[in-house]
Amino acid sequence: MARMKFLCDAERCIECNGCVTACKQEHDIPWGVNRRRVVTLNDGVPGEKSISVACMHCSDAPCMAVCPVDCFYRTTEGVVLHDKDLCIGCGYCFYACPFGAPQFPQDGAFGLRGKMDKCTFCAGGPEADFSAAEFRKYGRNRLAEGKLPACAEMCSTKALLGGDGDAIADIYRNRVLVRGKGSEVWGWGTAYGKPERPAAKPGR
Amino acid sequence: MNAKLVAAILLALPLFLSAGCGEQQKVTVFKQGVYQGKLDARPWDSADFKGDKAEWERAINTRMNGQNEYVRIGG
Numbered sequence: 001m002a003r004m005k006f007l008c009d010a011e012r013c014i015e016c017n018g019c020v021t022a023c024k025q026e027h028d029i030p031w032g033v034n035r036r037r038v039v040t041l042n043d044g045v046p047g048e049k050s051i052s053v054a055c056m057h058c059s060d061a062p063c064m065a066v067c068p069v070d071c072f073y074r075t076t077e078g079v080v081l082h083d084k085d086l087c088i089g090c091g092y093c094f095y096a097c098p099f100g101a102p103q104f105p106q107d108g109a110f111g112l113r114g115k116m117d118k119c120t121f122c123a124g125g126p127e128a129d130f131s132a133a134e135f136r137k138y139g140r141n142r143l144a145e146g147k148l149p150a151c152a153e154m155c156s157t158k159a160l161l162g163g164d165g166d167a168i169a170d171i172y173r174n175r176v177l178v179r180g181k182g183s184e185v186w187g188w189g190t191a192y193g194k195p196e197r198p199a200a201k202p203g204r
Numbered sequence: 205m206n207a208k209l210v211a212a213i214l215l216a217l218p219l220f221l222s223a224g225c226g227e228q229q230k231v232t233v234f235k236q237g238v239y240q241g242k243l244d245a246r247p248w249d250s251a252d253f254k255g256d257k258a259e260w261e262r263a264i265n266t267r268m269n270g271q272n273e274y275v276r277i278g279g
Contacts, residue, residue, distance in 0.1 A: 069240065070235070070236070070237065070238055070239055070240050071239070071240065071241050072239065073239040073241065073244070075244060075246070075247075076246055077247065081244065082241070083239075083240075083241025083242055085241065085242070086240055086241045123247065124244075125244065126241055126242040126243060126244040127242070128245070129245055129249070129250040129251065130250065130251065141247075141250070143247040143264075144245075144247040144248075144249075144250035144252065144253075145250070145252055146247075146252060146253065146259075146260055146263030146264060146267070147263075147264075147267060148264065148267045148268065148271075152271065153267070153271075158271055158273060161271050162271075163264065163267070163268035163271070164264075164268060167265070167268045167269075168268070168271070171268075171271060171272040174272070174274060175272075175274065178274060
């Protein structure tokens with residue numbers, strides 16, 4: 001088990017936001033914080049593509065590099081986590097992250113910026129496993145229960161895959177080899193079937 | 205009796221007066237590039253797996269392969 005990663009299959013994502021809902025529900029995420037969200041390109045145009053985005057748990061994470069208080073750490077499974085007790089809410093990680101993963105709760109009357117919150121790959125944080133403090137600060141620790149992140153497990157079309165990078169890459173590779181690519185996976189032919197033989201000649 | 209009380213107060217007085225001097229250092233001294241926070245337990249050290257890494261990996265692998273419906277439903 002080397003590196004825990006997410007992989008979103010844009011050909012399968014139907015923008016149902018089931019992953020977003022699963023994440024919110026699993027960790028009791030406050031209003032205004034979205035650890036995961038679905039981004040759609042060319043929305044409304046035939047052939048639009050959606051992908052589910054959250055912290056990608058980068059192998060060389062820019063958030064870790066820029067954090068002035070060094071509150072980030074990487075677990076043995078390659079999950080990037082942080083200690084909320086150290087976070088000063090400066091927002092450097094938000095600017096550094098190419099995925100917009102770091103979130104800042106703004107529940108105060110004047111846009112108070114709290115400590116950073118982000119996807120934990122459902123691995124909790126630096127508190128005792130299954131403790132109330134861990135749930136309050138970081139959410140549920142599904143990884144310690146032997147489970148994968150709620151978003152990936154709840155994905156109805158299995159567009160969002162989570163787990164060991166090599167294992168999910170194998171699943172995706174196999175999938176692409178079976179279904180083909182481009183117009184083979186989307187459009188008239190897939191929806192209504194391809195003609196199996198040439199049309200019969202008219203007459204007689 | 206009174207003398208004992210006065211003596212007790214006199215003995216306890218320095219403790220009260222010096223209580224403010226025993227303040228703990230609250231400022232974290234940061235070391236550049238080194239994680240400063242609390243240590244985290246590994247997932248297989250939880251109460252569910254009790255340190256059995258192989259059992260944890262088996263559980264995770266089962267869930268991971270469950271995402272591949274070509275295998276799960278025999279596509």
